[in-house]
Amino acid sequence: MSWLQPSRSARRWCGLLLCGAFTASAQPRPPVTFNKAFEGASLGKIEKLDDATFRLHVEGQYDERGRNRQTTWFYFRMDHVAGRELTLTFTDWVGEYNDRPGACPMGPTLRPVFSYDGETWQHTDAVAWDDVKKESTLKFKPGRDTVWLAHIPPYPHARLLKLLGEVETSPHARVEVIGKTALGRDLHLVTVTDFTRPDAAKQVVWLQARQHAWEAGTSHVMEGALRFVTSDEPVACALRERVVFKFTPMMDPDGCALGKVRFNAHGWDVNRHWDEVDLRDPRWLRLMPEIWYVKQAILVAHAEKPIALMVNMHNTETAEYLDTMVDDEPGQARLQRLFAKLVADTSFDPSRKLGIVLTPTNTTNVLWKERRVPVALMEQRVGPSAKLGRLPTVADRLAFGRQLITRMAEAALAPP
């Protein structure tokens, strides 16, 4: 062995010494890193002001005309953060809504959610809202080295696929692929009923979620509804004997998977254009396959056996309501019954009475005008609920799903 080559033991010593010297001095911590390389994630430009202070631009999404930038979504992971006093200023919230510039979906009552495992979520403490700059600043000292942050508790596309895999094992459920999105993802229709009994004497109710990708609260409600109606609970069994439940659980899986906000992959708003989408015209199938396939499924089912009641779920910042175009007396009575039941014994906390909106619209509600499908749009706030006494949690949404689908079935079954 040459003296130039240290022995194995000398090498080991050398390593130990180096290691000891390294830890004895103040080893610099790795810098805070941001990660959005996972499903549903979204974050725009990151400005680093110091090791723990960042300005974070929300990414937003524009429609097919380059208008109506909606900014209501962020979802990302941070690493190397344990014990650091982070200051995160979220900015670039101002966008446009219905062609009116200046829309801002953030405000003083909203708080982001965080998670240490990417699965379970809780709200952060209050954020400081600057109403002049339209910026929200969160001061946050994470207890672990990795933390996920989001606008509201996320519900990624993969979670739906896992849920549908479970639902499919129920003898009372049928899961169908009714079409493909603009990017080729499956569009699902779930039917739940007691298949041993004929459908002739049953009522049909239809629940729809996630036309807008950021509105993940609607997916948690949908999951609560699906888990309940496929369960062995006596109430669920009894309802399946008398009701055919239809679910279109995620109308924009592309947007949900890619962390988009409001529009499909071609930029089209999935809750607009319902009046324009002509099922005979391949142009609409190409531009808005999500609307085309779901509209077709609804109209085919409605022609076979009329839908008694359909609810199309959405989220807003602070408002909560139910709106419809239904203008005949039995249909309105049924919706009034549903509205009253939801107010009486669920967490539904409307900011106004049932809206009968007969002015022309291009939302899914227009199916009433086109084919007498009794649709109601349900908005639920992501901000604080006076009825719940808190910001809505995932558990609140799941519980509401069960309540909503039960009340819908009861309203459909009640004698006219």
Ligand SMILES: [Zn+2]
């Ligand atoms: Zn919406």
